[in-house]
Amino acid sequence: QVQLQESGPGLVKPSETLSVTCAVSGDSISSYYWSWIRQPPGKGLEWIGSLYYSGSTNYNPSLKSRVTISGDTSKNQFSLRLSSVTSADTAVYYCVRETAWSYLDYWGQGALVTVSS
Amino acid sequence: QSALTQPASVSGSPGQSITISCTGTSSDVGRYTLVSWYQQHPGKAPKLIIFEVSKRPSGVSNRFSGSKSGNTASLTISGLQAEDEADYYCCSYASSTSPVVFGGGTKLTVL
Numbered sequence: 001q002v003q004l005q006e007s008g009p010g011l012v013k014p015s016e017t018l019s020v021t022c023a024v025s026g027d028s029i030s031s032y033y034w035s036w037i038r039q040p041p042g043k044g045l046e047w048i049g050s051l052y053y054s055g056s057t058n059y060n061p062s063l064k065s066r067v068t069i070s071g072d073t074s075k076n077q078f079s080l081r082l083s084s085v086t087s088a089d090t091a092v093y094y095c096v097r098e099t100a101w102s103y104l105d106y107w108g109q110g111a112l113v114t115v116s117s
Numbered sequence: 118q119s120a121l122t123q124p125a126s127v128s129g130s131p132g133q134s135i136t137i138s139c140t141g142t143s144s145d146v147g148r149y150t151l152v153s154w155y156q157q158h159p160g161k162a163p164k165l166i167i168f169e170v171s172k173r174p175s176g177v178s179n180r181f182s183g184s185k186s187g188n189t190a191s192l193t194i195s196g197l198q199a200e201d202e203a204d205y206y207c208c209s210y211a212s213s214t215s216p217v218v219f220g221g222g223t224k225l226t227v228l
Contacts, residue, residue, distance in 0.1 A: 035217070045155075045163065045206055047217035061214060094162055102210040102217055103153035103168040110162050 002026040004095045004108035011114050018082040020111055022095030027106075029053070029071050029078055033098040036069060036080045038091040039110075046091075050098055051078050085115045121146065121207055121220035128226040134195040137223045139207030140188060145218060147188035151210035154183060154192045157222075158203045167192060194225070202227040 008020035024034070029051070036048040049059035051069045059067045063082070071078040082089060093113055097106040122140040129135040139146065139154075146152055152170045155163035165174055167183035170190065180195045190209070194201055207220040 037217075044222045045208075045219045047215075047219065050216065058214070058216065098217065099168075101169060102151045103165060103208070104155070104163075104217070105165050105168070105174065107162040107164070 002097060002106040004097065004106060006093060006095050006108045006111035008093075008111050008113065010112060011116060012085055013117055014086055014115055015084055018085050018089060018093075018113055018115070019079065020093050020095075020113065021077055021079045022108055023075070023077045024095075024097075025076070027097065028073075029076055030073055033100070034069075034071065034078045035096045035098040035104065037094045037096050037104070037107075039094070040088075040091040048080065048082075048093075087115050089113070090115045120211065120215075120218035121209060123205075123207060123220035123223045125221070126224045126226065128228055129194075129197045130228045131197050131199065133197050134193060135197060135225065137192045137194075137205055137207075137225070139190040139192070139209075139220045141190070141209055141211075141218075142188055145209045145211040146185065146190050149210045150185070152183065152185060152190040153208045154181075155206045155208065156201075156203050157206065163206060197227055199227050201225060 003025045005023045012018045035050040066083045068081040092110040094110045095108040096104045154167035157163040170185045171183040211218045
């Protein structure tokens with residue numbers, strides 16, 4: 001059974017960098033795609049970007065200038081960094097396994113990150 | 118504004134059937150058979166219930182079905198149950214630079 005678990009600071013100051021890590025068990029990040037999805041409180045889902053098994057990445061054009069997704073195969077985990085955050089980046093951040101057919105079959109429980117001074 | 122358009126809310130009584138629409142364009146929903154649907158209960162992570170327009174993952178009730186016509190995909194839930202009350206999101210492949218685009222979500226209320 002594939003399991004994903006997010007971890008990271010729950011509070012980040014404006015203009016700083018948000019960082020969340022996802023530990024994967026039951027599968028290798030060297031297979032499939034591994035993505036980040038976020039959901040602001042009371043709002044819908046937004047795709048942030050993906051890390052492919054090849055090591056390449058793909059980002060939402062609206063966030064591309066601020067996003068970095070990277071993987072650590074030795075720890076079987078992948079990470080999200082979002083720079084220059086504002087209150088609009090306050091959200092639950094989910095790590096997800098994405099298939100080549102663009103559906104998201106395994107989700108982490110989500111990590112709430114609040115941007116506030 | 119979401120890339121795909123869903124009704125904000127739908128409702129139905131136990132035992133009834135409801136359909137949630139998801140309207141995109143000829144560049145996403147209309148072009149690919151890569152539509153998926155997710156169910157999200159309050160405080161929980163979304164759960165995949167339909168993929169590739171009409172396929173159900175193992176363990177998902179056959180009361181959930183999906184279809185597509187032109188630029189609009191649909192999720193039908195038959196024999197509504199109280200536990201179906203949740204938010205539902207559609208999702209489609211759109212392009213290599215936007216492989217995952219979501220609808221705004223639909224809140225299903227079971228009366």
